Amino acid sequence: MLDNISLMRLNEFMIILYALSVLLYFIDFLHNNRKANRTAFWLLSIVWILQTIFLFYQMFINGRFPVLNIFEGLYFYTWVLITLSLALNRFVRVDFIVFFTNVIGFMMMAIHIFAPSNAVSAEVSSQLISELLLIHITMAILGYGAFSLSFAFSLLYVIQYNLLKKKKWGKRLIRIQDLAKLDHMSYVLNVIGVPILLLGIILGVIWAYIKLPDFHWYDTKVLGSFMVIAIYSFYLYSRIVKEWQGRTVALLNIASFFVLLINFFLFGSLSRFHFWYS
Known part of the structure; x- marks a missing residue:
């Protein structure tokens, strides 16, 4: 079982990868840079894999689907956005939609990670905010x-x-x-x-x-x-x-x-x- 600090570090790692992905999609948006697009896609894929693992982990430890409060809902909403983004990028190639979608997804994920919730202790919440x-x-x-x-x-x-x-x-x-x-x-x-x-x-x-x-x-x-x-x-x-x-x-x-x-x-x-x- 992972403790709260380990989960916090995992989420911080995901938000860094997500920020890099958004940056590369922005470069591709401006310059039609296929190399930046591919790298952004793989970074986003890593974020999606980590998010999926975390989602199933939360389901396992809570014994339910984690969408019963605003913070869990934001996380699942971000997961849905990333899933759709990857599908669009892989099969439809609507690159600009992918970029703008992930700006929204990044905001939602940041709110989920850094906003305090009842699921974590006051000490961890304070550390996250700092x-x-x-x-x-x-x-x-x-x-x-x-x-x-x-x-x-x-x-x-x-x-x-x-x-x-x-x-x-x-x-x-x-x-x-x-x-x-x-x-x-x-x-x-x-x-x-x-x-x-x-x-x-x-x-x-x-x-x-x-x-x-x-x-x-x-x-x-x-x-x-x-x-x-x-x-x-x-x-x-x-x-x-x-x-x-x-x-x-x-x-x-x-x-x-x-x-x-x-x-x-x-x-x-x-x-x-x-x-x-x-």
């Missing part, structure tokens, strides 16, 4: 890191562009990478950063609902975080749909980073709860 906060902060920082590197590449792009335009040949021009590579790297980092930050925000909202009695959607930090996601999503939209290129999209990326800094320093300090972690 670890949810830790994962939220870690994913947000990783997303911010990707955006910071993307900003650096865009800044180098603008510098190199101006040097070429003014025909200032020299060692500085040679040492900076060519424009195409700088542009590509800034774009790739944003493709990585957007889903990571989005997943981190989702986990943060779940934590706030669980932990804070006075959580409000109109809090400055909440609004600022969604504004950051919105402007970087607009960057991706401009790049992929509108096919913006060159200096224009580099300047948009630089402006997006300044919005991120405003959110991090100004909106964070104005937030009613964001630094009240306990």
Whole structure:
């Protein structure tokens, strides 16, 4: 028989695999990357196998089908979504449906894992909530890191562009990478950063609902975080749909980073709860 801590670790492992799968499906969604799609499919398959084992384990120890409360229902709902996603990906190939379905599934699974329930002790529930906060902060920082590197590449792009335009040949021009590579790297980092930050925000909202009695959607930090996601999503939209290129999209990326800094320093300090972690 598995104890509560072992079950908690298993669920945490599943949520990490699920997050990686969603990230790879997002990359495939943007670039029609079949390798990313296949890897996401196999990661999702592993999550499904672990979920199925856990589902039957719960049936065995409880002597019933585990859907009698909201937390059990969320878990079964997530299992159904993943099952349908795998079937669609395997037989129908509706890739975009699979991606968006799994964003929903990830949210439901995170709520199931990290929301306290009567099935676990108060100590384990408290630890889960604390670890949810830790994962939220870690994913947000990783997303911010990707955006910071993307900003650096865009800044180098603008510098190199101006040097070429003014025909200032020299060692500085040679040492900076060519424009195409700088542009590509800034774009790739944003493709990585957007889903990571989005997943981190989702986990943060779940934590706030669980932990804070006075959580409000109109809090400055909440609004600022969604504004950051919105402007970087607009960057991706401009790049992929509108096919913006060159200096224009580099300047948009630089402006997006300044919005991120405003959110991090100004909106964070104005937030009613964001630094009240306990």
